[in-house]
Amino acid sequence: MSEQRHEERDPQQISNDPIYVAEILRNSVSKKDDEKAKNGEERVSPFWKIFGGTLLSIGALVVLTICQYFNSTLNDLRGEVGRVNDEIRKDISHSNQDMRKDINRLIEANAELVKKDDFSSRMKSVWDSLKELQSMSVVVAGLKEQAILRDQQLKDHSERQELLKELHLLRERLANLEGKQSAAGSVKTAVHRDNN
Numbered sequence: 001m002s003e004q005r006h007e008e009r010d011p012q013q014i015s016n017d018p019i020y021v022a023e024i025l026r027n028s029v030s031k032k033d034d035e036k037a038k039n040g041e042e043r044v045s046p047f048w049k050i051f052g053g054t055l056l057s058i059g060a061l062v063v064l065t066i067c068q069y070f071n072s073t074l075n076d077l078r079g080e081v082g083r084v085n086d087e088i089r090k091d092i093s094h095s096n097q098d099m100r101k102d103i104n105r106l107i108e109a110n111a112e113l114v115k116k117d118d119f120s121s122r123m124k125s126v127w128d129s130l131k132e133l134q135s136m137s138v139v140v141a142g143l144k145e146q147a148i149l150r151d152q153q154l155k156d157h158s159e160r161q162e163l164l165k166e167l168h169l170l171r172e173r174l175a176n177l178e179g180k181q182s183a184a185g186s187v188k189t190a191v192h193r194d195n196n
Helices: 001-010 011-016 018-039 046-111 114-193
Strands: none
Touching: none
């Protein structure tokens, strides 16, 4: 039916019509594709035919650039690792020297330390002294109780002494009063005798 439409048109008009030209091209391409498919050839788009080699070259260039970038980065890293290893070796040699100095100081300090046998014998004497002190603590507690009792006895004795002094003073007063009363009684009896 589309063929009938094309035939009815004017040939000049047909050559100027872009739709008609596109249709003709499509039909020709589809016929070629059909022929290739029949022949067993693989169908490749015109884009890949034109730009395939260029894109493949660009891809290869990108891959080579990336490989060179990684290679240069790897070489830089190797250089830095070498520098770091050199610095570590220097630090280790300095730290070995410092460690040797520290070990020598420790050996000197260790020489001044007390031997284990001397220390244990000294500590044994200290422990023996502590045990004696603990056993004497019972004696000290008893002595404290005796001291408290003696203090109490002395306090009681001093109170008795004070009471005895007061009693002695009271006896003297009583004797004075009795002496005065007996003198007054003898004066009264003498006065009473005189009056009688």
